[in-house]
Amino acid sequence: MAGSVYKYRTATYNSSVENTDRDDIQAVLNGDTAAFERLVLRYQRQITRLMWRFSRDSFVCQRLVQDTFVEAFISLKTYKAKAPFLHWLKKIGTRTGYRYWKERDKQKQFLSLEDFDFAQKDKDRDIAPEKAANILHTLLDRLPITDKLVLTLMYFEDCSVKEIAQRMGWTAAAVKMRALRARKKIKKIAEKENLLEKLEWIR
Numbered sequence: 001m002a003g004s005v006y007k008y009r010t011a012t013y014n015s016s017v018e019n020t021d022r023d024d025i026q027a028v029l030n031g032d033t034a035a036f037e038r039l040v041l042r043y044q045r046q047i048t049r050l051m052w053r054f055s056r057d058s059f060v061c062q063r064l065v066q067d068t069f070v071e072a073f074i075s076l077k078t079y080k081a082k083a084p085f086l087h088w089l090k091k092i093g094t095r096t097g098y099r100y101w102k103e104r105d106k107q108k109q110f111l112s113l114e115d116f117d118f119a120q121k122d123k124d125r126d127i128a129p130e131k132a133a134n135i136l137h138t139l140l141d142r143l144p145i146t147d148k149l150v151l152t153l154m155y156f157e158d159c160s161v162k163e164i165a166q167r168m169g170w171t172a173a174a175v176k177m178r179a180l181r182a183r184k185k186i187k188k189i190a191e192k193e194n195l196l197e198k199l200e201w202i203r
Contacts, residue, residue, distance in 0.1 A: 039085070050093045064097055139186055142186070147178055150175060
C-alpha cells in the first residue's frame with residue numbers, strides 16, 4: 001500500500017523511500033552512475049555510523065565506508081529487494097568491518113586502558129560519555145573478534161539475534177552462544193580493571 005510504513009528496530013522505513021531506492025538501483029544497473037551517487041548520499045550517514053563501531057579512527061572509518069559502497073556497487077546486481085536496501089548495505093558493511101578486524105587482529109595492535117588517563121580511584125565521578133565509549137571499545141578489543149562482533153551488533157547497533165545471524169550467515173543458536181560467552185569474558189575483564197560498576201550494561 002502506498003505510503004505505508006514499516007518498522008525495523010532502529011529506524012522507520014517508508015515505502016516511498018523503498019520505491020525510490022528501487023528506481024535508483026535499476027538506473028544504476030542500466031548504466032546511470034549518478035543514481036548510485038544518490039544512493040550513497042541517502043545512506044552515507046547510516047553506514048558511517050555503523051563503520052564507526054569498527055574503528056574510531058576517522059580516516060579508517062571513512063575508508064571502511066568507501067569499501068562498503070564500492071562492494072555494494074560491484075554486487076548491486078545480486079540485490080533481490082527481499083529486504084530494505086539499507087539492510088543489505090549494513091550486511092555488506094558489517095562483513096567489511098569484520099574483515100578489517102581480522103586483518104588488524106593479525107598485527108595485535110591494541111590500546112591500553114592506561115592511555116585514557118582514567119582515575120580508577122575516583123569511584124564517585126562518572127566517566128564522560130566519550131571516554132566511556134573509548135574504554136568500551138578498548139575492552140571489546142580484548143575479546144576474540146567473533147565475540148566482539150556479536151556484542152557490538154547486539155548492544156550498540158540494537159540488532160536482534162536473528163538480524164546478526166542473517167548478516168553473518170550464522171545460526172541463531174551460534175549467535176546466542178557467542179553472546180553468552182562474550183558477556184562472561186568482558187565482565188571478567190571489566191572486573192579485573194575495576195570498571196564493572198561504571199559499565200552497567202555488561203552486568
